[in-house]
Amino acid sequence: MSKRVTSQDVANLAGVSRTTVSFVLNDVKRFSIRPETAAKVRQAAQQLGYVPNASARALASNSAMAIGLIMTRNPQYIASDSFLPLIMGGMMDVVKQNQLGLLVEWVEPGQQLRAYMALTRARHIDGMILMTPRSDDTGLKALEDSDIPAVLMGYIPGLKLHSVDVDNIQAAKVAVDHLIELGHQKIACITNAATPYSSSSQRFDGYKQALAGAGLVFDPNLVRQADFDSHSGYKQMQSLLETNPDFTAVFVASDAVAIGAMLAIREAGLRIPEDISIVGFDDIPAASYVTPKLSTVHMPAKEIAQHSCELLLQLMRGEKPETKDISLPTHLKIRQSTAYLERRP
Amino acid sequence: MSKRVTSQDVANLAGVSRTTVSFVLNDVKRFSIRPETAAKVRQAAQQLGYVPNASARALASNSAMAIGLIMTRNPQYIASDSFLPLIMGGMMDVVKQNQLGLLVEWVEPGQQLRAYMALTRARHIDGMILMTPRSDDTGLKALEDSDIPAVLMGYIPGLKLHSVDVDNIQAAKVAVDHLIELGHQKIACITNAATPYSSSSQRFDGYKQALAGAGLVFDPNLVRQADFDSHSGYKQMQSLLETNPDFTAVFVASDAVAIGAMLAIREAGLRIPEDISIVGFDDIPAASYVTPKLSTVHMPAKEIAQHSCELLLQLMRGEKPETKDISLPTHLKIRQSTAYLERRP
């Protein structure tokens, strides 16, 4: 039905050349256009409902006006990521404000190197933001050497790539310190994901540092590794309870996992926080609504998303950002899942 | 550093013309290419790390190999949509399998008409999937008349657009029937969103039909309207409890909202399900982990996403799908938040 309207059509209707149309609509200041001519062009464009073709524009101007959000997890884990909506919501704001498109891409683990280069060359995007990067991702080194603007949502030491993250080590330490201050000595830990995910190993480090700082012994038997979702938290807590009946608190490095762990604790007939104190990480919306309300480390998800976008925009414009790595503040939200250690009968 | 590699470079290295390169790499069968020539071309492309430019390809072939996921909610609500990860996870599968890109777009309410046409014309995408459409969205009528492949994730009566959804009315009716079978007579309702969102009014209809079917009177005072997130559910339940202390069950048309409502109930000193039975809708992951576990209507989110994609793909290929509207089955998950009515003292 509706024929494609090109800038030529606008030019014809306005009685000018296609070049003039381009100058007017793109606001090219280097060439001065008579106001009445500009008005005529705008009027014609309006009347025809002209919208420039994104592909043609990208091809000619060598910029796609779009950025990529790259995820390397399995779709199954994407599906259970309570964090994704917060990130997307935060990105939408900036993206919309800057007239950008947002291309979501999932890269198969193992295919990273090939994929990053392909995305680059393909040029449907001008830059990319990498979610939950893994330290064993060989593609990141290749990205470093390329000239593609890229930002990591998550800090990996030793990389030249820019990043936005919180200080996971410190934040985890604060969370565990809280448990220690409450008198707990036997504190278990369930990580949020496999070690290669940077946030996982860093939060685990914070846990160990807190123990060390308080002179508590680190017991590997009190540690389990979960896998993003609540179900894994449930299973790992069951495992902990079976083998170690005597810990009185647990640091769980992700709220989604923690919520699963809480269920396992209740099913074991134990009370939170009377028998076991639990502190999470992320502060996803659900954390404020479970019973008891989950004490957790607040992650400024929206701010992370926004800063990532803006940092990427700077890189795309060729600017030199002040800092290579942006570290945003976290704070511990003490709610109802942590309490003073009571001597159990 | 890395210069852009074009098909011309590949042609030069392989000692053939650019056209031949195109034929080989795109597998054009209409023209026969000697196997050894094809091998030479592939070898050269491999060696140079050639990746076709997406924009140029889109421009020339008039197809962008990408689809759009359009959301019309505010970013603030996107951020609290526990459903989004499930949808995205489901779409990723199909999208990846078909070598498509996924462009996520947020359209400001009120700007729909202009935006849909712009997205069309812009041609960075070949088709679009509209999440949570609103029945008062005037842009949808315009979409109908255009020839842009589009699929609604959510059914709106009277539209020619294809859709994928569950039977919200029936599903809600089953949920409320469950409460009725448990002996409840005073059953409140909190909707999931404003009426124009199709799912909201449909689930509300199901609620009313169930009441009517059981000969129960419909009391408008027992109805509240929430706004997607848990906090709104919390507030609306508080409002319900203040003014109507005598209902014994509530149907909440979204789990996120229901989880907020549960908190309000507990804070009022009431027990679930002994004092108030509650049944939700959606079956988000958290529903299985709150206390008590939430009885709810299971939404096949992943399947909805996948069917939407595949339906859209059919439309993009110019095929005529068998049915205009796909309706997927739901089922009631009875867990722990619903129980037989006990006479309260």
Add this chain to the structure above:
DNA sequence: CATAAGTACTAACACGCGTTAACAATTCAA
């Protein structure tokens, strides 16, 4: 042997836009 019918490839145009270099028209300075 001449014609027809493949086979293997290429030159050339189109897609819609941004942009440079040039050109016509007007104004200004000498």
Add this chain to the structure above:
DNA sequence: TTGAATTGTTAACGCGTGTTAGTACTTATG
């Protein structure tokens, strides 16, 4: 009056690819 400067506009090229129409060469056909 002439040349230079300024203002307003456009012809023409390039971005990297898909695709049609055509060419040269080989093989079958009468």
